[in-house]
Amino acid sequence: MIIVLKQDATEAQIEHILEKIREWGLTPSLSRGEERSIIGVIGNESILRVKPVDVFPGVDYTMNVVKPYKLANAAFHPARTVIELPALKGAPPVRIGGNDLVVMAGPCAVESREGLLEVAQCVKEAGATVLRAGAFKPRTSPYAFQGMGVKGLAILAEAREKYGLHIVSEVMDTRDVEMIAEMCDIIQIGARNMQNFNLLKVVGRCDKPVMIKRGLSSTIQELLMSAEYVMSQGNHRVILCERGIRTFEPMTRNTLDLSAVPVLNRESHLPVIVDPSHGTGHWDLVSPMACAAVAAGTDGVMVEVHPRPEEAFSDGSQSLLPEKFRLMMKQMRAIAGAVGKTM
């Protein structure tokens, strides 16, 4: 940690700070500058992190030097994490991370048995290996469709069985984790729950991969800290998902921050997925942004597909029609080749 002193910090104030630091078992190093002086602190920075050093008299502000994420940090884990989902119905196992590019597709929500099976077949045929669909839906309005719940999970299980697709679905409540972990292949933490720390702790004790969506106003570091929560409980199979952040721009539902992909690839060893459906909110922007995500180095893409968006209960305007989805898959495959990935 660097402690930047005020220009008018007194000798007594400086001495008090140095003393405290030594008391905590750390070694301070004072550098006197022309305008202001600074104290560098050597040793285990995590001790300092919980000390409100910036309120000590004479201190202007402090800066952390060491990154707060350890288990998610590429510097400590040079080998990239590859998450393998078990082989289903004779298909090869799905690998998330590494050179493979995974496609997760499906409707926003499970709306009916027939509808889900129809989409499942369609995305399977087009090359997706993971089926996405919400059984529990976080909705801004209490008056909107809240998802089919347990019944939706059963329908997902049937689609899994029938088409050999892995299932990713969202959990919103600590009380539901066990049930969802049992029925799904990947547990999704939604953007609005990225900092629901109790939920993170509970999924951190599950034996299923967890995909964490970046919060609407969460920094990349906060996303990594949420991964750290899950990993600190023992579950190291974490997938990070960029799905757009909130900015002032009204022409898109969110601003898809694709630069998060190379930043996460540099900072962390965990696989990264991009969701251009929520990231843009408009079906006609999904395909260009999915292709861009592949070019930027993502490990996979998650998109919403619906055969009759006019009838969707939610997110119809950002859902791709099956034929658009197939076209997008073709384009993505070409770009994947250009950047050394296989789909």
Next chain:
Amino acid sequence: MIIVLKQDATEAQIEHILEKIREWGLTPSLSRGEERSIIGVIGNESILRVKPVDVFPGVDYTMNVVKPYKLANAAFHPARTVIELPALKGAPPVRIGGNDLVVMAGPCAVESREGLLEVAQCVKEAGATVLRAGAFKPRTSPYAFQGMGVKGLAILAEAREKYGLHIVSEVMDTRDVEMIAEMCDIIQIGARNMQNFNLLKVVGRCDKPVMIKRGLSSTIQELLMSAEYVMSQGNHRVILCERGIRTFEPMTRNTLDLSAVPVLNRESHLPVIVDPSHGTGHWDLVSPMACAAVAAGTDGVMVEVHPRPEEAFSDGSQSLLPEKFRLMMKQMRAIAGAVGKTM
């Protein structure tokens, strides 16, 4: 709802839309403009809200006209909500809303029995009527102090008993709601859980007032929709809290959006509290912003007070020393008088 058509919408497309609207039991009204035409829809707009009209061929975009919050909407409830907390130890009952200005003060977290009782006495003497302190703490890092939990709640109950202060404390998990509702006078939903919809539903079935903090990137309308969630379950005693939003400005921890106060006063009948401690992140900005909040028309202020910020486990840098707190109370009282409130 207004449906704005594309410039090149065909007659067949327009006819299809009009037909669908009539099918849903609503009355469309087509206006043909020079450049583009629009369809206004009369009738129960909530039917339309769940229809993805913007994906119909020929539609450019849609705009809602009717506000989605009903129970929280001032237009339907002209009388302002005043929440009364029961009289404690002979003191007059505390009223939140109306002409009274309430002050909620205390440490960020319960850290020890002695520490809490010391702060309780101090804020009581300075004129606060509600004691704030977290027993369960949402922390960005899994390695940071997570709160004293149930033990912290017991200490809060003791302070309540001893000093006649009402208690406000945060709930983070649906499993803890019952326990916290029993021991506290106001249940707090933290900013990171503002859209934890399951939690909102559970507190909506409690018999205690609920204070909802605005999420870091939540719009004012989304805050009102979260209030609507609680109210839709039967609990109408909701308090709204502005605590700063996330912007690009690095000199403050958040940007305290004080204009939310007059906007909420216009849009809703619910009382509004401002938290300048989290809103600014620096103790020296707390007092000017608390005073500004009073001038802007807030119903109360929530601030962090700690006798030894150097020793605080969290948020030390934004905590006021007791003497600064007393000074702030004096200034707030003078301003409250100038805007017709009593403290």
Next chain:
Amino acid sequence: MIIVLKQDATEAQIEHILEKIREWGLTPSLSRGEERSIIGVIGNESILRVKPVDVFPGVDYTMNVVKPYKLANAAFHPARTVIELPALKGAPPVRIGGNDLVVMAGPCAVESREGLLEVAQCVKEAGATVLRAGAFKPRTSPYAFQGMGVKGLAILAEAREKYGLHIVSEVMDTRDVEMIAEMCDIIQIGARNMQNFNLLKVVGRCDKPVMIKRGLSSTIQELLMSAEYVMSQGNHRVILCERGIRTFEPMTRNTLDLSAVPVLNRESHLPVIVDPSHGTGHWDLVSPMACAAVAAGTDGVMVEVHPRPEEAFSDGSQSLLPEKFRLMMKQMRAIAGAVGKTM
């Protein structure tokens, strides 16, 4: 325009509004809803745009339906604009827009004659056709290097002559427009001057293509309105440039909004360039984001290249080394092929 009335609007207020609209030569159309009524206005909306209809008693708010950009609007100009720069030294003419992908490269600023010629040769050999370098530099600090000015322009002219590269350089002052227009092939309006309307008007009367960079907090619509300023003066050869917007994320200098590329391609007929150097601020993010821009459908990329970033006067940390630039060109070429563009 749609005028949304307050729930308690009186008949007299409604009548007053209808009357005024008719007075302005427009036709109002009143729809009475269950909760609130609306007035649609047919006719030339530009008349209404300058009337403060939202302050009329009884009005809640108004919404524009017609887009304010006309000359830049794809709906009125279905043919996409392709800007051709004259053939230099026997090379084929450079086309910006259409199926060609243009690369503009060079140092942040002209720093010396030798340095510039060295970079010019390098980017020419790697396949760039436009040389970028600032002679006049907008710098946050008055104490930072402000550019070589007129001397820098002369050096750029020499590089143009020697290597057959077209020149793009920034103008910051209405007084300098004529001189820069004479010496450069493309006049650049920097992000900080995107809404310097007088400057836009003056370049709008030049006979050179103008590239407008999106302001740090400008919406896509505002960018199009700045293009409209230039075009309204007669100069229709406008290029739009996405270079990152300001958000709360600190890990990148700006957040490169790549979804602006497909949005601009849909809304406008003007060519779009992406600048991943300013968009990210870190050289190691430039190449992935340049590739992503190509996949998203950009008409070109602008990047900073410097042979010795350690010695750059500005933006060294976001400049590519020549060998990294060559590698990036190779990757971009592969992706361009996958999306049907040629480089």
Next chain:
Amino acid sequence: MIIVLKQDATEAQIEHILEKIREWGLTPSLSRGEERSIIGVIGNESILRVKPVDVFPGVDYTMNVVKPYKLANAAFHPARTVIELPALKGAPPVRIGGNDLVVMAGPCAVESREGLLEVAQCVKEAGATVLRAGAFKPRTSPYAFQGMGVKGLAILAEAREKYGLHIVSEVMDTRDVEMIAEMCDIIQIGARNMQNFNLLKVVGRCDKPVMIKRGLSSTIQELLMSAEYVMSQGNHRVILCERGIRTFEPMTRNTLDLSAVPVLNRESHLPVIVDPSHGTGHWDLVSPMACAAVAAGTDGVMVEVHPRPEEAFSDGSQSLLPEKFRLMMKQMRAIAGAVGKTM
């Protein structure tokens, strides 16, 4: 400056950096940490600021310790700046800064001679001492009213003469500075020109006070750097103006960042003005936010007043009616008293 090294920085890389720093005449101080090492640099930091130290091999990132603003910095100028405008027509001189609270009021733009004189009389009678009105107007659309120009300035001069009000008006072009400086008492730099550095330099050589409005997405530090530009040219009479920043919140035109007031009061010695009209965009929010600004410690307030907002050419919806303005003045006066200011 602090140079944070990568975890895997080699000894040769570290040695190279230390050598370079010494070459530049500065003294490096290396602290070896457990995880990573840092180099503190003592001496004139402005030398380092122009060196791209963060691209040196082995460097992770760098942090500036010394603030880049000198002339605007409170640490170097403990006495607060008070700007005195000359006495007009027997009235006492107007002082901006110190214990006085100044009110600048008037229409958005000069629209006609009669209209301006009417507003001037009204704001004068209500207690304002400075008249605001634009003669040159920055408008997002080229098709909107662009201001009366020179004719507007002449009308302002007449109002000044007749009512003894000082005039503040915006300059948008380096070519107009001389003319506006001659006719106005305060030259205004608008938000969109806050980083029009050439314009800042030219007004920095004028003999009139300059009020700089904060850009829509400018940090407080950038605002201070723009003040530094003006001051570096010799003109030290600079006024800072907070007028709202751009955020994701759609219910207000901008988000008025009132915490900027105490931050600027701490960081700088220059007077601070708040503009709640542009800051909120709605007349009904102006008065609460003006009062809040006074409570937060502003040196003055700038508001838009129009007797017939329905007829305003621009910004009608955020203009106060004269009777609302008078009421606001009364409330502000009461609050000013509570915080020790006189109006």
